[in-house]
Amino acid sequence: MNKIKKAIVLTLLTTPIALSMPYAFADSADKTLKLEDIFTLEYASGLDITNDGKAVYFVRNYMDIQSDKKLGNIWKVTKDRVMTPVTNGLHADFSPTLSPDETKLAFISTASGAPQVHIKWLISGQTGQITHLSGSPSNLSWSPDGKRLAFSQFVKGTPKSPVSLKGKPEGAKWADSAIYIDDLFYRADGAGYIPAGNSQIFVVSADGGTPRQLTQGEFDHGGNISWSSDSKAVVFSANRRPDSDLELTDNNVYRVDIASGEMLQLTDRIGPDNSPVVSPDGKLIAYLGYDEKYTNYENTQLYVIDANGGVSRSLTNDFDRSIGNVKWAHDSKGLYVSYDDKGETYVAYQPLKGKRKVVAEKVGGLSFGRPYSGGAFDVAKDGTVAFTYSDPQRPADIAIQKGEQPNVLTQLNEDALGYKDLANIKELNLTSSFDDMPIQAWVAYPPGFEEGKKQGKRYPLILEIHGGPVANYGPHFSAEIQLMAAQGYVVVYANPRGSDSYGKAFAQTIDKNYPSQDYDDLMSTVDTVIAQGSIDDKNLFVTGGSGGGTLTAWIVGHTERFAAAVVAKPVINWYSFVLTSDFYPFFYKNWFGKKPWEAQDLYMKHSPISYVGNVTTPTMLLTGESDHRTPISETEQYYQALKLQGVESAMVRIPGASHSIYKRPSNLMSKVGYIMWWFDKHRTNKSIEHDSSVAK
Numbered sequence: 001m002n003k004i005k006k007a008i009v010l011t012l013l014t015t016p017i018a019l020s021m022p023y024a025f026a027d028s029a030d031k032t033l034k035l036e037d038i039f040t041l042e043y044a045s046g047l048d049i050t051n052d053g054k055a056v057y058f059v060r061n062y063m064d065i066q067s068d069k070k071l072g073n074i075w076k077v078t079k080d081r082v083m084t085p086v087t088n089g090l091h092a093d094f095s096p097t098l099s100p101d102e103t104k105l106a107f108i109s110t111a112s113g114a115p116q117v118h119i120k121w122l123i124s125g126q127t128g129q130i131t132h133l134s135g136s137p138s139n140l141s142w143s144p145d146g147k148r149l150a151f152s153q154f155v156k157g158t159p160k161s162p163v164s165l166k167g168k169p170e171g172a173k174w175a176d177s178a179i180y181i182d183d184l185f186y187r188a189d190g191a192g193y194i195p196a197g198n199s200q201i202f203v204v205s206a207d208g209g210t211p212r213q214l215t216q217g218e219f220d221h222g223g224n225i226s227w228s229s230d231s232k233a234v235v236f237s238a239n240r241r242p243d244s245d246l247e248l249t250d251n252n253v254y255r256v257d258i259a260s261g262e263m264l265q266l267t268d269r270i271g272p273d274n275s276p277v278v279s280p281d282g283k284l285i286a287y288l289g290y291d292e293k294y295t296n297y298e299n300t301q302l303y304v305i306d307a308n309g310g311v312s313r314s315l316t317n318d319f320d321r322s323i324g325n326v327k328w329a330h331d332s333k334g335l336y337v338s339y340d341d342k343g344e345t346y347v348a349y350q351p352l353k354g355k356r357k358v359v360a361e362k363v364g365g366l367s368f369g370r371p372y373s374g375g376a377f378d379v380a381k382d383g384t385v386a387f388t389y390s391d392p393q394r395p396a397d398i399a400i401q402k403g404e405q406p407n408v409l410t411q412l413n414e415d416a417l418g419y420k421d422l423a424n425i426k427e428l429n430l431t432s433s434f435d436d437m438p439i440q441a442w443v444a445y446p447p448g449f450e451e452g453k454k455q456g457k458r459y460p461l462i463l464e465i466h467g468g469p470v471a472n473y474g475p476h477f478s479a480e481i482q483l484m485a486a487q488g489y490v491v492v493y494a495n496p497r498g499s500d501s502y503g504k505a506f507a508q509t510i511d512k513n514y515p516s517q518d519y520d521d522l523m524s525t526v527d528t529v530i531a532q533g534s535i536d537d538k539n540l541f542v543t544g545g546s547g548g549g550t551l552t553a554w555i556v557g558h559t560e561r562f563a564a565a566v567v568a569k570p571v572i573n574w575y576s577f578v579l580t581s582d583f584y585p586f587f588y589k590n591w592f593g594k595k596p597w598e599a600q601d602l603y604m605k606h607s608p609i610s611y612v613g614n615v616t617t618p619t620m621l622l623t624g625e626s627d628h629r630t631p632i633s634e635t636e637q638y639y640q641a642l643k644l645q646g647v648e649s650a651m652v653r654i655p656g657a658s659h660s661i662y663k664r665p666s667n668l669m670s671k672v673g674y675i676m677w678w679f680d681k682h683r684t685n686k687s688i689e690h691d692s693s694v695a696k
Contacts, residue, residue: 031421032447033486035669038479039065040416043368043395044388045072047376048098048105051330053384054079057086057096057105058398060412063665064090070665074107074120077398077409086120087127093118095138100146104206108137117151119206130208137202139222143231148258150203150234152222155213157196184245188582189629190658201225201236203258214256215263219244221254224275228307229282233257235266237274237287248586249292253285253305266309273303275325279332283307284352286326286335294589296514297470297500297507302326302337302350315350320503324374330381338363340373340501342440343474347377347385360385362406364476365396369662370464370545371442371478371493372471373501392425392475393417393482421447423485425475428492430528434520437509440502441494441525442475446485449534458536460683462491463526463562465544465551469514472501483672487680489541492529496521496551512593515554515606522551523559538563541679545569546630546659550608553638556619557611564682566675569623569630569659572638574603582628612641618648620678622671624657650678 046059061072067090074086074096087093091110098105105120112129115136120127130149131137137151160180168174179193187193199222204211214234215221221238228235237251244250253266253276266285267273271292276285285305290298300322305312315335316323324338324345334351336359345363348356363375365388375396377387382402389399389406394413399406423444430439446459462484466473473493484491495502496518498510510518530537542565544552549570556565571577575596578588588595596603604610619642623635635651642649652674654661662668 031419033417033420033422033482035483035673037416037420038665038669039063040413041368041395041479042412042416043365044398044410044412045366045376045396046094046096047378047386047388047398048096049378049380049384049386049400050098050102051381053380053382053386053400053402056378056386056398056400056409057098059094059096065665068664068666070663074105079400079407079409081409083410095140097140097142099142099206100144104146106140106142106149106206108140117149117204128208130206131204131211133211139225141225141227141234142206143203143227144229145231147206147231148203149206150201150214150225150227151211152199152201152225152236153211155197155200157198157218159196184585185582187628189627190660192626192628201234201256203234214258214261216261223251224277226276226278226285228255228278229280232259235276235278235285237272237276240265246585247292248583251289253287255307264309266305267312272300277326277328277335278307279328280330281332283332286328287312288323288326294593295508296498296511296591297504299504300324302335304352315352316356319356322500325377327377327379329379329383336377336379336385338375338377340472340474342501343373343442343472343495344501345373345375345390345474347387349383359383360387360399360401360406362390362399363387364390364474365394368395368477368479369668370466370480371473371476372466373474373476390474390476392477393422395477421486423447423482423491424449427475428494428525428528430524432497432517432521433524433527434517437497437506437521439494439496439521439525441492441528442473443529444481444485444491444493446488446490449490457534458539458685459488459490459534460539460541460679460685461526461529461535462489462679463522463540463542463544464491464493465522465542465548466493466495466499467544467546467548468500469498469510469518469547469550470500470507471547472499474501479668480672484676487676489679490529490535492525494522494525496525512591512602513606514591515551515608518551519554519558522555526561536685537561539683539685541565541682543568543675545661547571549630553608553619554611556617557608557614560616562617563684564618564620564679566620566622566678567635567638568621568671568675569627569661570608570621570634570638571630572607572634573609574607575600576637577630577634578603580631580633609637609641612638612645615642615645615647618678618682620650620652620674622652622654622674624654624659624661624667626656627659629659 042062044058048057055078059072060075064071077083093109096107109118117131135153139152141150199220201215202211219240226235235255239251249272251272256263273289276287301314302316302323303312321339327336347360348358350356375388384402386400388396397410399408428441540562542562545568549568552567621635623632639651
């Protein structure tokens with residue numbers, strides 16, 4: 001998919017709900033986490049460690065309350081925990097990339113008003129903008145000789161307009177021209193309607209100048225860009241099939257010569273071959289992929305192939321987990337890889353021959369809204385691993401590790417969260433009532449929970465469900481979970497069958513079978529928490545977003561045990577979803593195997609709309625109006641069906657928001673504010689203190 005297809009539209013939300021007083025200064029006397037505290041949060045991302053392992057460059061992300069945007073600048077932290085700014089300003093600086101000799105730092109910045117490539121000369125301290133592009137660059141990569149940078153950029157094509165209206169008088173104000181569409185892909189979540197064009201790869205001198213386009217054609221070239229060791233070619237992945245829109249995942253690895261533009265295809269199979277990285281000695285290329293079998297999930301494996309092509313081999317064929325990011329060891333004898341296991345992210349060293357060894361754990365913290373796993377890492381020449389550090393009570397910090405214990409170098413949120421009373425996160429293991437399958441979950445206990453238990457209090461419970469559906473939660477910081485717990489609720493979240501990080505068989509239990517027994521896993525999770533005591537079983541609530549929204553709608557169609565539900569950005573009707581969502585060829589092939597009219601019974605059997613006649617639970621729906629992944633028409637169907645059934649219901653529309661509602665801080669605040677207002681409205685026992693600012 002090109003960058004335009006993946007872009008996120010950021011728009012301002014105006015909402016009638018009271019979101020507390022405007023934030024000015026933190027009130028140290030009030031230790032309860034508030035909605036407006038979202039604007040105090042920071043997190044680290046996009047790191048690059050020096051060769052000697054003594055310093056890490058990273059992006060320090062923050063929330064700007066005036067523009068209602070996430071911004072970020074680049075900082076440096078040493079192993080002695082000394083932090084210094086590298087860039088500054090009310091804009092976004094990201095993708096810091098050290099030159100091979102470490103005298104320059106390339107990065108992308110919106111300082112000029114649009115994303116452009118910049119360079120910081122680290123010795124002199126001077127910074128310069130070296131591109132003036134019409135599109136947004138991404139995937140920065142230095143040539144080994146330090147003379148050039150490669151990057152990808154969307155290049156606009158010629159819009160199709162077969163009809164031209166004539167006869168318009170000078171000065172006349174006619175309607176905007178009709179938009180003609182005949183592409184299979186014509187819109188994408190976060191980008192809206194896609195303009196004609198494709199992602200192409202460019203090179204530019206490190207001294208600035210005019211970038212030169214290396215790739216051509218109506219194909220998307222992008223993702224990770226890696227240079228040959230002699231700086232004469234770049235390696236990348238692309239789907240150059242004529243029917244690429246129908247076979248979305250069939251990427252292959254290519255090499256293009258810088259001087260001649262000659263392109264060589266290095267891999268050839270049905271399935272994604274992505275993220276190629278050339279070894280430091282130039283002899284091998286590592287990449288990630290799997291054989292496409294049109295299932296809901298396959299393990300992503302790590303492969304190596306000769307730099308000139310040939311027969312590839314998997315280094316992780318025996319490993320029942322998916323490989324994430326990849327970094328070559330500096331001696332070219334192995335690779336460092338990340339992977340998720342049971343809701344947590346690890347970094348391991350994978351030799352070309354031999355067994356893997358974990359070298360860092362507690363990786364993550366990047367998804368500060370909800371507790372998803374995943375993180376970033378880099379490796380120094382001596383094997384020191386730098387990574388984003390995951391703490392259940394803090395967003396991502398920077399840590400390094402060489403040995404048994406990590407050295408956490410930053411404390412980006414101590415000023416914001418150090419004085420707050422936060423929820424305590426504890427792991428919960430149980431078995432499903434359906435078939436005794438092991439299920440892992442986590443419980444967020446609100447501040448003061450132990451004291452409340454001793455006094456015999458009964459707490460309301462929220463079941464919060466992850467999206468995907470093939471994804472995973474874990475013991476990571478989550479602003480949404482923490483804000484819910486701050487209102488006196490116990491919050492439980494689980495990885496039901498279909499989640500990844502538990503092996504292929506576990507993820508594939510919902511292949512062509514979703515939702516289904518994942519419902520039983522979630523109900524067993526709720527039962528297990530209730531059995532521990534202190535839960536008011538008359539005040540149970542359920543919510544989730546995307547795949548979690550689908551499961552929430554499924555739940556209220558199959559049980560009346562919950563006092564209220566909030567269904568966020570759901571799929572309600574698989575038939576209509578496949579015919580209105582952005583990546584519809586993938587969804588029908590990999591999730592159902594047949595087109596909707598070829599398998600109507602299968603589609604409707606797993607559609608929550610089929611069970612709306614059973615619903616009695618007060619249900620609110622919440623979706624972004626510009627969501628093209630789970631279009632708001634899905635929400636409208638369910639809302640109108642609930643109204644026809646006489647069920648107490650409401651619909652919250654987030655103006656301008658795509659599927660990623662949390663991308664603007666105020667949208668995240670509104671999401672949690674409306675959820676908590678709805679739940680508080682339907683609580684029968686309100687003895688637990690709560691934030692009145694979300695209940696007005």
